[in-house]
Amino acid sequence: MLTILFDGVAYGMLLFVLACGLSVTLGLMNFINLAHGAFAMAGGYCTVVLVNRMGVPFALGLPLAFLVTALLGGLFERTLYVHLYARPHLDQVLFTIGLVFMSVAATDYVMGSSQQFVQIPEALQGQFNVFGIGMGKYRLLIIAVCGGLTLALQLILSKTRFGSRLRAAVDDQRVARGLGINVGAVFGLTFAFGSGLAGLGGALGAEILGLDPTFPLKYIIYFLIVVTVGGTSSIVGPFLASILLGVGDVAGKYYVPSLGAFVIYAIMISVLILRPQGLFARPVSR
Amino acid sequence: MAILETKNLTKRFGGIVATADVTLAIEKGARHALIGPNGAGKTTVINLLSGVLKPTAGRIFLEGRDITALDPHQRVRLGMGRTFQINQLFLDLTPLETIGLAVAERLGAGADWWRQVGSRSAVTGEIAEIVERFRLGDVMHERTAILPYGKQRLLEIALAFACRLRVLLLDEPAAGVPEAERYELLATIAALPADVTVLLIEHDMDIVFSFADRISVLVNGTLFVEGTPADVARDPRVKAVYLGEELDA
Amino acid sequence: MTQFAADVSSYFKRRARWSPFEIAFWIFAFASIWLFPQKHLILTETAILALFALSLDLILGYAGIISLGQAAFFGLAGYFSGLVAKYGLITDPVLALICSGLVAAALGFITSFLVLRGSDLTRLMVTLGVALMLGEVANRFSSLTGGADGLQGVTVAPIFGRFQFDIYGHTGYVYCLIVLFVCFLIARRIVYSPFGLSLRAVKGNALRSAAIAIPVYGRLVAIYTVSAFFAGIAGALLTQTTAFCSLDVLSLERSADLLLVLIIGGTGYLYGGLIGAVIYKFMQDWIAILTPQYWQFWIGFMLVLIVLVGRERMTGWNEAVRAFLVRLVSRAMARKPALGDAAPDQR
Numbered sequence: 001m002l003t004i005l006f007d008g009v010a011y012g013m014l015l016f017v018l019a020c021g022l023s024v025t026l027g028l029m030n031f032i033n034l035a036h037g038a039f040a041m042a043g044g045y046c047t048v049v050l051v052n053r054m055g056v057p058f059a060l061g062l063p064l065a066f067l068v069t070a071l072l073g074g075l076f077e078r079t080l081y082v083h084l085y086a087r088p089h090l091d092q093v094l095f096t097i098g099l100v101f102m103s104v105a106a107t108d109y110v111m112g113s114s115q116q117f118v119q120i121p122e123a124l125q126g127q128f129n130v131f132g133i134g135m136g137k138y139r140l141l142i143i144a145v146c147g148g149l150t151l152a153l154q155l156i157l158s159k160t161r162f163g164s165r166l167r168a169a170v171d172d173q174r175v176a177r178g179l180g181i182n183v184g185a186v187f188g189l190t191f192a193f194g195s196g197l198a199g200l201g202g203a204l205g206a207e208i209l210g211l212d213p214t215f216p217l218k219y220i221i222y223f224l225i226v227v228t229v230g231g232t233s234s235i236v237g238p239f240l241a242s243i244l245l246g247v248g249d250v251a252g253k254y255y256v257p258s259l260g261a262f263v264i265y266a267i268m269i270s271v272l273i274l275r276p277q278g279l280f281a282r283p284v285s286r
Numbered sequence: 287m288a289i290l291e292t293k294n295l296t297k298r299f300g301g302i303v304a305t306a307d308v309t310l311a312i313e314k315g316a317r318h319a320l321i322g323p324n325g326a327g328k329t330t331v332i333n334l335l336s337g338v339l340k341p342t343a344g345r346i347f348l349e350g351r352d353i354t355a356l357d358p359h360q361r362v363r364l365g366m367g368r369t370f371q372i373n374q375l376f377l378d379l380t381p382l383e384t385i386g387l388a389v390a391e392r393l394g395a396g397a398d399w400w401r402q403v404g405s406r407s408a409v410t411g412e413i414a415e416i417v418e419r420f421r422l423g424d425v426m427h428e429r430t431a432i433l434p435y436g437k438q439r440l441l442e443i444a445l446a447f448a449c450r451l452r453v454l455l456l457d458e459p460a461a462g463v464p465e466a467e468r469y470e471l472l473a474t475i476a477a478l479p480a481d482v483t484v485l486l487i488e489h490d491m492d493i494v495f496s497f498a499d500r501i502s503v504l505v506n507g508t509l510f511v512e513g514t515p516a517d518v519a520r521d522p523r524v525k526a527v528y529l530g531e532e533l534d535a
Numbered sequence: 536m537t538q539f540a541a542d543v544s545s546y547f548k549r550r551a552r553w554s555p556f557e558i559a560f561w562i563f564a565f566a567s568i569w570l571f572p573q574k575h576l577i578l579t580e581t582a583i584l585a586l587f588a589l590s591l592d593l594i595l596g597y598a599g600i601i602s603l604g605q606a607a608f609f610g611l612a613g614y615f616s617g618l619v620a621k622y623g624l625i626t627d628p629v630l631a632l633i634c635s636g637l638v639a640a641a642l643g644f645i646t647s648f649l650v651l652r653g654s655d656l657t658r659l660m661v662t663l664g665v666a667l668m669l670g671e672v673a674n675r676f677s678s679l680t681g682g683a684d685g686l687q688g689v690t691v692a693p694i695f696g697r698f699q700f701d702i703y704g705h706t707g708y709v710y711c712l713i714v715l716f717v718c719f720l721i722a723r724r725i726v727y728s729p730f731g732l733s734l735r736a737v738k739g740n741a742l743r744s745a746a747i748a749i750p751v752y753g754r755l756v757a758i759y760t761v762s763a764f765f766a767g768i769a770g771a772l773l774t775q776t777t778a779f780c781s782l783d784v785l786s787l788e789r790s791a792d793l794l795l796v797l798i799i800g801g802t803g804y805l806y807g808g809l810i811g812a813v814i815y816k817f818m819q820d821w822i823a824i825l826t827p828q829y830w831q832f833w834i835g836f837m838l839v840l841i842v843l844v845g846r847e848r849m850t851g852w853n854e855a856v857r858a859f860l861v862r863l864v865s866r867a868m869a870r871k872p873a874l875g876d877a878a879p880d881q882r
Contacts, residue, residue, distance in 0.1 A: 032656055083843070089655040090601050094798060095842040097791050101835025109829060217787055221667050224660050258675065265668045272649055272657060336746065362748035374743040376736045382543065387736055388747045390729040396749060397757075399730035404547025407540075414540035423539070427546070449747050 002133045004251050010139035012246020013146035014208065016239050018201035018219070019226040020153070021194020027232030028170045029187055031081065032089055034096040036198055036223055037216030038103040043069040043199020044211040045107065048116045058121045062145075062203055069199025074192035081191065082184075100216045107213040115212045118203065142204055149197070154235050166190060170233065225268045287350065289314040289483050290335070290366065290453050295344035297327075297334055297507075304330045306507040308344070312453075312485060312500075319486045319498035323527060327507040328487045329371060332455050335485075336368045337361045348453065368455035369442045371487075377431040381422045381441050384430065386413050388448035412448075420444035420474055436467025440474060453483045460490050472497075495519070503527070551727040556861045560806070561716065568709060575704040581816045582711040583772050586718055588796045588808025590765035593722060595794075596802030597731065598758050599738035601655055603790045604662030605766050607646075607669050608639035610785035612767030614673060615639075617686040617780040626692045632714070632771050639767020640760050647759040651752060663787065670785035685781030689774065700776065707776035714772060718765055719805070725761070726805060734758055788831070795838055798846065 022036040043065040050056040050064055084092055120138060127136045157163040169176040169186050177183050202211070209219065222245070230241030245264055253260030288311035297305040304327045312318050320328050333339040335346060337358035345354045348366050361367070376384050386403055389412050390396050404410050417426050420440045425433055430441065439459060446454055456475070463471055472493065478484065488494045494501065494515070501518045503510040511521050518524055567578060587609060594600040612635035619625040625634060642665075649661045673680045681687055693699040698706045725731050737744045737751050744751050774780045783789060792815075800811025822833050 026656065032659065080843075087842075089659075090595075091842050091846065093601060093603070093659065094794060094838050097794070098835040098838025098840075098842065101791070101831045102839065103835075105829045105832030105835065109832075221660075221663060224656075224663070228657060228660050261671050261675070262668065265664055265671075268660070268664055269649065272652070272661060338742070358745040359748045359750050362746060367746055367748075370743070370746075374740055374746070376739040376743065378739050379732075379735060382546070383732060384736075386543075386547070387729070387732050387749075391733065391748050395729050396733055397730055397754075399725045399728045399757075401729075402547060402551045402724075402727050403729050403732055404544050407544065410544040410547070411537075411540045414537060414543045417543070418539065445743075445747060 003135075004254055005247060006133060006135055007139060008247030008250035009243060010136075010142045010246070011208065011250055012243035013150070014142055014201060014205050015222060015226055015246055016242035017146045017149055017197050018205065019223040019242060020235065020238050021191075021196075021198045022223050023227045023230065023232050023238045024166075024170075024190055024194050026227060028166070028190060029085055031085060032092045032096065033081075034093060034220055035099040035103070035216065036195075037218075037220045038100055039069050039073055039195040040198040040202030040205075040219070041103065041107065041211070041213070041215040042072060042202070043196075044118075044202035044206045044215065045111055045116065046199065047118055047203035047206065048111075048211065052116075052119050058118070058124075061118070062200060065203035066196040066200040069202075070192045070196030072199075073195025074188060076195075077188050077191040082187075085187075100220075104213050104216060111213070113213055115210055116206065117211070118206045120207060138207060142208075145200075145204065149200075150235070150239055157235060162186075162189075222264065225264060228268060229271045287314075288312055288347075289316075289349055290485070291347040292335070293345050293347070295331070295334060295346065296342050297330055297339060298342045304507050305334060305341070308504075308507075308509050310502065310509070312483060314452075314483055315480055317484050317486070317497055317499045319488060319494045319501045320504055321488065321491075321494055321501060322504035322510070326504040328504055329457055330507070331504065332368055332457050332485075332487060335455055336366070362449055362451070365450075365452035366455070367446050367449050367451045367453075369446045369457055369459060371457040371461055373438050373442050375430045375438060375441060375445070378429060380427050380429060381433070381437075381444070382413065382417065382426040384441060385416050385422075385444055385448050386410075388445055389413050389416070392449055416444055416448050419477075420447070421470060434467065436463050436471060439463050439467075439471055443471075443474065447478070451482065453485070454478070456484060456486045456488075458487050458489065460488065460493055554861065556857070557806075560809075564712065564716075568712070572705075575708040577816060577820070579704050579708045579711050579776050581812050582708065582715045583769050583776070584793075584796060584816065585809040585812035586711075586715045586772070587766055587769040587793055588800070588812050589715075589719065589722060589805065590762045590769065590808075591793055591797050592802055592805060592808045593725075593762040593765070594759055595797065596804070596807065597726065597734045597738065598755055600650065600755065600759065601658055602650070602662040603659055603787065603794070604664070604666035605762075605793055606785050606787070606789040607662070607666035608643055608763040608766035609770035609773075609789065610666070610669060610673070610780075611642055611770070612636060612639040613770035613774045613780045613784045614680055614686065616771035617689045617774040618679070620691050620775070620778075621686065621689045628691055628694050628710075628775055632768060632775065635771035636764045636768040639770070640764035643760045643763025644756065647756045650759065651755050663790070666785055666790060667787065670782060673782055673785060681781070683782060685779055686774075687779075689778045689780070691775045691778055700778070704776065711772050711776060714768060718768060719809075722765070722805060725758075730754065730757075791838075792834060795834060795841075798838075798841055 018040050021039075022033060025031055025033050025036070046068045047061045047065045051058055051061040056064065084095055124138045124141055127134050128140065129135075157167060165176070165181045165186055168179070168181060169183050173183055202215070209215070226238050226241050226245060229245065230238030245267060248263045248267055249260070252263030290310070290312040292308055292310045295305055295308040296303070308331060320331065322328055330339065334341050337356060337360070341354065345352055347353065348361070348364055351364070353361055353364065356364070379387070386409070387396075389409050390398075390403065393409055395406060395409060417423055420443065422437065422440060422444060425437050430438065433441070443456070443459060459475060460468060460471060476497065486494070486497065498515055500513070501515055502512045503518060503524055505527050510527065511518055511524055513521075571578065587605065590608075591602065591605050594602060615638050616631050616635040619631050619634070620628075625631040646661065646665050650658050674682055677683070691700055694706065694710060698710070700706050733744065733749050733754055737749065737754060741751050770784060773784070796811040796815045797808050798811070799814050800807035800809065819830065822830055826833070
């Protein structure tokens, strides 16, 4: 059973890294970005190309995935997304769905429609047996990397100047601008960073989640559930939400295989009924 | 008996007390003004009375009935409604459609999905009467979004009136209205039927003193002074709050 | 009644009158049965899509609810009608159609309480979530639904015992067109009623709507349920005319394509879904000849383009084209146009 917990935590932390960019973008820019999964997919495919086809070592492939996707995210933000911040949510939804469709079809065209696997180095294959708990080495890596990232994010948010500017802008954009904070630059950097994280998550998660051109369509609902349950006003909220969902999903699929996939949806619906603003959210002024 | 009463009405937003222990009693047919410096919490009181906000403590009574727990649309059905300081209108509808909507809702025809709007003569008769009373006849087919501000303000009040409210809460009706259009607005308010009770928030003291028969002064969420216009105008505490303390004794 | 009141009354009556454009549209629609006898299969798909888009227009165009999950109602009714036909539970197609619609409406009613709480994001979430969940259910219970292979062995009995469904789609098309027209008539009545007016008010300003005693929540639940009913009818029509139902009726792609269809045609005037469906099917036919596999790319591209160009500008072009067509048709019919009338004379 502890193995299940372990696997669930790994899955949850992966979900967190993937989804936290979406949470921050939504909380910060009030922008519904359904194309977030496409950035994750980009990171995954980038690593596949680098590691499998160009022989780049895995340890390098991950940070490169982050960089490439972050750059891509920054580019998209400055050229396309920036025009849509003031638009109604329907426009944002239509636009980002359009981007998803384009990216799915383009990826299918360029890379083919079959599932891709990243060649994981020998050292990460297999598992440790600690006190009778089977800990997959790869999953251990995921927990380590994602845990480290989470701590880093929390530190950046609370201890750095950029972090406080970001938090100010999330809380109240107009006032932040009035204080001389370059909100546009904060948006751009944050969006790029969030996309980069998604890319990294996609690269890490290729092994566990499966990487094929339909990835953004399959997983957007999970990211949205994390954001809905965790709220958009902190890092802790989505983190706890992801762990909850990860453990719930893995445990559900193991113990009740016929209904396992519904655990996630059941959690989403219960939260929306009981606390529509999210389990961990604080009310934010707009 | 007072038609609208509050007892110890309090509203807290986290650590901030926006409304502190407000007890009001407004008589039927009164023209009651609520004044106070900016930030005193006047709009919060209106929001509490109309149901947009739920109070942290205290109760509200309409015609003797406790309405504290009721939703806004339920309070309107009981005869109390409001206008908004910043126009809250249906920008894509015309004044005719807007008033028609309010009248239809009131006459219970609002949920009717089968018959056409305007097919009942009782409804159209009343719509026509309200359009004329509020001098909207010349603009009734234009989209609200393109109406001049004074006309929009008139529509704002016409909309509340169309609900045949017995108690009308007016939140700064003259706010933002250009000088040229003020007269029409004020004349219309003055011509409201005598059996309608009006609670008015205003900054313009000319309007307040010419319109109101009773004034309450709200400062920092608490009721400071209450009385006839003459009493309030003479009260040194009111002068101090609005104009600052005298430097010499 | 005073003269003024009479003017008010006649203004409303004139507003709801059938314009020459509408009459021409439906005459042409029914004439297409005889004008394009070889195209009945694709016309059937168009009619079904039109009804589906009409259902979305009711909630998006008139009540302002963004939904990514209309496919849930479409698919639920689709599977329901297939199953009742396959197992002989309801043999009369029209009865099965109505029952499927009611089942979809029930789902709409139950989920409306979740959908209508909270912001645009939660609405998106809930509508999408419900559709995907149903997809998961359909996949899971593949012994019942046929899973990824689809529901097999559906045989649909003749309508009223007389009109057999045929492989050329003749019966199917007439059937769908009539159902579309009936549903359209109902939607039209709703839209021109006080209820319909209150929906537009709620969409424009929910706060003020509550302040004039409109029970905002109750109205939205009602229109959401009606919309689910129409979407369900469309789904059941698809199953009945094709004798088949598969998992893609519940997919995100179907809901997203539907948004595109409605946006192309324009929201908020009832014909947007119908016109959009025709244009979409034209494009699909045309682009499928060019690149059959990557159709999705062009759909995405179109969505991006439409948003960047701006929906207001598109609505502007839309209205200009419509106004032009109205003038053409009216001149042909030698009558004064009723759309876009000037205000009646006063005094």
